[in-house]
Amino acid sequence: MRAETLRLLAGLVVALALVLPLVPLAIWSVAHGWRFPDLLPQAWSGKAWALALSQRGGVLESFGLTLGIALATTALAALVGVPAGRALGLYQFRGKRAVLLLLLAPAILPGIALVLGLHDLFLRLGLVGSAGGVILAHLVPVLPYMTLVMAAVFTGFDTRIEAQARSLGAGPWRTFLTVTLPVILPGLLTGALFAFLVSWSQYLLTLAIGGGRVQTLPLVLYSYAAAGRNDVAGAIALIYLLPGVVILLFTARRITGHSVGLELRP
Amino acid sequence: MRLEVQGLRLAYLGAGLATIRDLDLVVEAGSLTALLGPSGSGKTTVMKLIAGHLAPDAGEIRLGGRSLLGLPPERRRVAMVFQDPLLFPHLTLAGNVGFGLKLRGLPPAEVAAEVETMLDRVQLAGLGARRPHQLSGGQQQRAALARALVLRPDLLLLDEPLASLDAGLRDEMRSLIRRLQAETGVTTLIVTHDQSEAVVMADRVALLLEGRLAQVAGPAEIIRRPATEAVARFFGGVNFLDGQVTGGTFTCALGSLPLATPGPKGPARVTIRPEALRLGRGELRGRVTGVTFLGTQYRVELSVAGQPLMALVQAFGSEGPAVGADVALDLPAEALWRLPG
Numbered sequence: 001m002r003a004e005t006l007r008l009l010a011g012l013v014v015a016l017a018l019v020l021p022l023v024p025l026a027i028w029s030v031a032h033g034w035r036f037p038d039l040l041p042q043a044w045s046g047k048a049w050a051l052a053l054s055q056r057g058g059v060l061e062s063f064g065l066t067l068g069i070a071l072a073t074t075a076l077a078a079l080v081g082v083p084a085g086r087a088l089g090l091y092q093f094r095g096k097r098a099v100l101l102l103l104l105a106p107a108i109l110p111g112i113a114l115v116l117g118l119h120d121l122f123l124r125l126g127l128v129g130s131a132g133g134v135i136l137a138h139l140v141p142v143l144p145y146m147t148l149v150m151a152a153v154f155t156g157f158d159t160r161i162e163a164q165a166r167s168l169g170a171g172p173w174r175t176f177l178t179v180t181l182p183v184i185l186p187g188l189l190t191g192a193l194f195a196f197l198v199s200w201s202q203y204l205l206t207l208a209i210g211g212g213r214v215q216t217l218p219l220v221l222y223s224y225a226a227a228g229r230n231d232v233a234g235a236i237a238l239i240y241l242l243p244g245v246v247i248l249l250f251t252a253r254r255i256t257g258h259s260v261g262l263e264l265r266p
Numbered sequence: 267m268r269l270e271v272q273g274l275r276l277a278y279l280g281a282g283l284a285t286i287r288d289l290d291l292v293v294e295a296g297s298l299t300a301l302l303g304p305s306g307s308g309k310t311t312v313m314k315l316i317a318g319h320l321a322p323d324a325g326e327i328r329l330g331g332r333s334l335l336g337l338p339p340e341r342r343r344v345a346m347v348f349q350d351p352l353l354f355p356h357l358t359l360a361g362n363v364g365f366g367l368k369l370r371g372l373p374p375a376e377v378a379a380e381v382e383t384m385l386d387r388v389q390l391a392g393l394g395a396r397r398p399h400q401l402s403g404g405q406q407q408r409a410a411l412a413r414a415l416v417l418r419p420d421l422l423l424l425d426e427p428l429a430s431l432d433a434g435l436r437d438e439m440r441s442l443i444r445r446l447q448a449e450t451g452v453t454t455l456i457v458t459h460d461q462s463e464a465v466v467m468a469d470r471v472a473l474l475l476e477g478r479l480a481q482v483a484g485p486a487e488i489i490r491r492p493a494t495e496a497v498a499r500f501f502g503g504v505n506f507l508d509g510q511v512t513g514g515t516f517t518c519a520l521g522s523l524p525l526a527t528p529g530p531k532g533p534a535r536v537t538i539r540p541e542a543l544r545l546g547r548g549e550l551r552g553r554v555t556g557v558t559f560l561g562t563q564y565r566v567e568l569s570v571a572g573q574p575l576m577a578l579v580q581a582f583g584s585e586g587p588a589v590g591a592d593v594a595l596d597l598p599a600e601a602l603w604r605l606p607g
Contacts, residue, residue, distance in 0.1 A: 163348075166338070167319075168340075170365075
């Protein structure tokens with residue numbers, strides 16, 4: 001009984017820590033002016049949401065673009081990260097440590113330095129200002145996550161299970177699709193999740209490589225905030241949170257072994 | 267189908283040592299042959315070469331007359347069962363057993379029927395809906411066997427199928443393999459390092475020592491008439507006598523001993539299995555230098571005219587000889603085997 005109460009209390013504290021910072025955003029999004037030192041706005045309004053959800057606001061279009069870029073980045077990262085992670089996880093080879101260090105390099109470098117270098121390179125390659133260029137740029141911080149997660153997955157992978165499938169009559173592709181893929185799927189989903197969220201939350205890279213022409217959600221959010229439209233910024237921020245929350249709810253059970261909703265109930 | 271391996275050779279790059287050196291092996295159609303050898307002798311390499319997971323440097327592998335070289339594993343009709351069950355964790359037991367049939371494009375109803383029959387034969391009836399992790403080690407191993415057998419392969423390869431099982435389950439699995447092999451008549455090559463396993467299960471035993479076949483023979487013959495000292499030693503032979511053969515007798519440190527199969531005149535090396543030595547009677551006399559109780563047998567070390575010999579005698583109801591005692595012993599002519607060459 002005591003343990004149950006404690007657990008409930010701990011859950012509440014965590015939930016509050018996560019939710020409290022979002023409360024002002026929610027209030028802003030429905031406020032009609034909210035001045036210091038008022039605890040709550042004097043008047044309420046649905047204008048910000050109307051703007052955010054209208055064609056004119058450009059938020060929906062931006063949401064689609066951001067989603068497309070994040071999904072494409074994730075798919076490309078999987079395409080590269082699965083074979084790369086397999087090589088790193090299964091085999092010992094010359095220069096393996098150097099490859100691992102290179103993989104971690106983007107995470108060690110200060111983001112701004114990375115952005116400046118990439119911008120220069122992408123300008124020369126004519127990739128600045130296109131969604132394709134932004135996707136490529138997003139791969140820089142995303143690939144290490146994907147590759148390292150897959151390397152961990154393949155470290156515990158028994159390749160004899162593939163030999164077994166082959167000797168039961170499955171060709172190389174069939175073996176990958178019917179045996180390898182299902183076995184690595186939980187790890188692949190975890191990697192994809194990280195990849196998606198890392199791409200989804202890029203600001204600096206998108207700003208520099210997109211050259212202002214690729215308006216993803218964080219860029220739109222920032223421009224409204226900079227223009228002093230805290231109400232619209234609040235609405236966009238809540239929309240921006242959506243994928244993270246949805247993914248968390250659907251995958252928490254897969255990743256932690258428990259679903260969020262059931263965690264509080266023993 | 268008859269498996270013929272000719273001049274098979276594989277050298278691991280870098281090591282410089284030929285792991286498999288000019289291996290010739292025939293597994294007769296419908297037989298159960300054991301490829302026996304200590305760890306590191308290259309048994310599993312031979313398996314992988316036959317199954318197609320490795321390519322040889324030289325040699326030929328034929329199954330029922332057709333060459334397997336150049337064919338990928340999935341087109342050899344050779345089903346391999348590994349040491350570990352390696353069930354696909356995302357499939358049910360029925361899904362695992364039906365895996366190969368489904369790939370062949372059999373209608374689902376037929377797959378289900380075949381799977382059910384097969385599960386019944388390996389005593390897993392009614393467990394088809396279970397996941398691999400819900401099965402015991404023995405059940406998993408039987409499932410792996412069923413998954414291979416249900417395909418009616420031209421050749422069944424079993425790589426140490428009993429090694430991962432407890433002693434009790436091992437006997438059960440051993441007789442199950444023996445029975446299923448007899449029922450289906452599938453040509454089977456079983457790899458093992460355990461001599462008793464090979465001798466009990468197989469029609470023919472092929473002993474692989476250091477990448478070379480040392481002897482291929484029936485289980486009784488390979489033990490009674492080893493081709494070389496190495497073969498004799500592998501099966502627990504420890505008594506070797508050097509001397510001369512003249513006429514029908516063998517003259518060595520122990521004196522003149524009659525031989526059942528003396529062979530040509532000249533220098534010879536003769537072996538006798540420790541359990542063939544008879545103690546307590548006979549014309550020879552020796553001194554007991556050591557006695558070890560092995561549970562069902564005593565291992566008795568003797569010195570006979572300066573020649574060390576070892577005997578295994580039944581411990582049933584007897585105390586066993588005392589160290590230092592003089593004992594009479596007999597080396598029966600039919601148990602003395604002159605090593606060829």
